[in-house]
Amino acid sequence: MIDTAPFQAAGYPSPAEARKAVTDATQYDLPAGMFGLGVGAIDVNAPLLSNVAKEGFGQASFPHSTYNTVMTGFNKGSLPPVHQSLLFKDVYDDISGNLDKRGNPLTEANMTHAIKTKIPAQLMTPQIIDGILNSLARQER
Amino acid sequence: MVDFNRYLQGAGNLGYSLLDNVIGFDDGYDTTGELLGRYIKQDPMGAAKIIGGSVLQGVADAVKDPLGTITDTATGIASSAKSASGGAAAYLPEGVELKDATYEQIRDANEAFLADITNVASVVPAIKGTTAAARAADAAVGADARGLIRAVAQGDLEGVGEVFQRGRDPKSLSAAKGPTKDQLDPYGYQDRKMRRPFDEVEVKQTDLGENLKRTPISWEDMEGKVFIPFYGDRTSRGLLVEGVTDFDFDKPVYTEGGVDYMVGPAAQKDNAIWASNQNIITRLSNEAKKAQELYPDREIIGMTGSMKPNANDFATFTGEAMAELVQASKITKKAAKEFDAKMRAFDPTFVGTKTRHPIIEKHL
Numbered sequence: 001m002i003d004t005a006p007f008q009a010a011g012y013p014s015p016a017e018a019r020k021a022v023t024d025a026t027q028y029d030l031p032a033g034m035f036g037l038g039v040g041a042i043d044v045n046a047p048l049l050s051n052v053a054k055e056g057f058g059q060a061s062f063p064h065s066t067y068n069t070v071m072t073g074f075n076k077g078s079l080p081p082v083h084q085s086l087l088f089k090d091v092y093d094d095i096s097g098n099l100d101k102r103g104n105p106l107t108e109a110n111m112t113h114a115i116k117t118k119i120p121a122q123l124m125t126p127q128i129i130d131g132i133l134n135s136l137a138r139q140e141r
Numbered sequence: 142m143v144d145f146n147r148y149l150q151g152a153g154n155l156g157y158s159l160l161d162n163v164i165g166f167d168d169g170y171d172t173t174g175e176l177l178g179r180y181i182k183q184d185p186m187g188a189a190k191i192i193g194g195s196v197l198q199g200v201a202d203a204v205k206d207p208l209g210t211i212t213d214t215a216t217g218i219a220s221s222a223k224s225a226s227g228g229a230a231a232y233l234p235e236g237v238e239l240k241d242a243t244y245e246q247i248r249d250a251n252e253a254f255l256a257d258i259t260n261v262a263s264v265v266p267a268i269k270g271t272t273a274a275a276r277a278a279d280a281a282v283g284a285d286a287r288g289l290i291r292a293v294a295q296g297d298l299e300g301v302g303e304v305f306q307r308g309r310d311p312k313s314l315s316a317a318k319g320p321t322k323d324q325l326d327p328y329g330y331q332d333r334k335m336r337r338p339f340d341e342v343e344v345k346q347t348d349l350g351e352n353l354k355r356t357p358i359s360w361e362d363m364e365g366k367v368f369i370p371f372y373g374d375r376t377s378r379g380l381l382v383e384g385v386t387d388f389d390f391d392k393p394v395y396t397e398g399g400v401d402y403m404v405g406p407a408a409q410k411d412n413a414i415w416a417s418n419q420n421i422i423t424r425l426s427n428e429a430k431k432a433q434e435l436y437p438d439r440e441i442i443g444m445t446g447s448m449k450p451n452a453n454d455f456a457t458f459t460g461e462a463m464a465e466l467v468q469a470s471k472i473t474k475k476a477a478k479e480f481d482a483k484m485r486a487f488d489p490t491f492v493g494t495k496t497r498h499p500i501i502e503k504h505l
């Protein structure tokens with residue numbers, strides 16, 4: 001409600017300033033849907049952790065104040081971020097085949113929604129890696 | 142509480158369904174909008190008058206009482222907010238989970254969700270097709286209806302307001318003086334126009350040194366691995382935010398990430414790589430296990446993806462920062478009273494804008 005014209009005019013603070021205050025500076029100007037800054041190998045055999053003692057879960061020793069459940073694994077590092085269309089190629093191609101009958105461009109929101117709801121597992125083939133590297137090379141130029 | 146903006150933004154994320162109503166994609170499925178579109182083609186001028194009239198009546202109401210109109214709409218939405226709060230998934234057929242849903246089921250769920258949260262199916266006319274008759278209808282409805290459609294599609298209440306204020310005069314919005322919203326806020330950190338440029342907002346913060354450094358790796362090394370997406374907010378981790386520009390916080394805000402959650406204390410102590418609500422983490426875990434069964438000799442990787450800036454709002458400490466900024470703001474008693482009344486209409490426990498209380502952080 002603060003982010004409405006009447007209350008902004010009445011002097012309520014800027015939501016953008018609150019959001020920027022807690023934003024990682026490397027992501028200030030990053031478009032939505034960019035992947036790669038955090039890369040972790042998932043330990044599929046490890047139990048999930050919970051902020052509170054719970055049957056079937058381990059207990060987190062450093063709980064997150066917002067989120068109650070934790071997945072474990074091993075941090076692999078950080079990649080130069082690339083757009084999700086380059087990464088989740090299979091789901092992009094799949095949806096494009098379904099919807100793009102008249103050549104209409106699909107919306108980015110539609111793609112994000114599909115990826116978020118389907119959580120596709122994407123094998124990183126040499127073709128996908130080549131596409132990513134070519135894109136990064138074009139950005140550098 | 143019901144936040145109209147939030148639901149409009151939800152609609153924005155359902156862009157395809159919305160545009161399918163507005164434009165009418167040829168995907169073999171008739172949305173409510175597309176059915177209206179057929180009617181427009183049969184009787185374009187008659188339809189244009191009816192549709193234009195209903196849209197412009199809404200415009201007129203909003204000009205008289207823009208806040209009341211929005212609030213009334215939000216109140217109307219409240220009855221369906223309970224079911225809408227579960228997202229489009231709540232509209233899937235019984236027994237069908239998102240992960241198993243067909244494309245058609247997801248699309249149907251989206252449209253039902255969309256209709257519930259915005260009532261857009263009954264408001265947005267389908268101005269589709271390229272026939273002369275359709276073009277005539279389009280012209281008859283006028284620029285205001287098209288502007289309204291665009292603004293709703295973009296979740297842009299300011300844009301809606303501009304259409305309202307213009308009435309039927311086809312004034313160019315670019316004629317407005319001063320920097321535009323996009324110039325002030327090129328990355329889309331808020332819906333309304335910022336008062337000062339985003340890049341001039343200075344964040345005063347101290348790095349507590351809790352995180353390990355990010356280790357650069359290369360995409361070439363990722364070949365043969367299997368990725369699943371970790372969509373997340375873009376919050377920082379391990380920083381103490383002490384103020385913004387010319388205002389120092391009474392109570393510095395501790396940030397918890399975000400991407401750097403993977404290099405923070407939880408990662409160092411528990412090998413934690415991602416945190417979320419239990420249902421999300423359980424789904425991610427199940428998908429990772431399935432991927433491992435499919436690719437038994439491959440490493441399964443979770444990779445973070447940055448969501449829009451307003452995704453930060455899910456983190457409690459964003460509310461803490463907002464609560465600090467409220468203390469710095471010159472808000473009149475009248476505006477605070479009005480704001481508090483509207484908040485309490487949705488949540489009677491709201492403590493009030495002018496009250497310094499930890500609970501306010503949760504509300505904001």
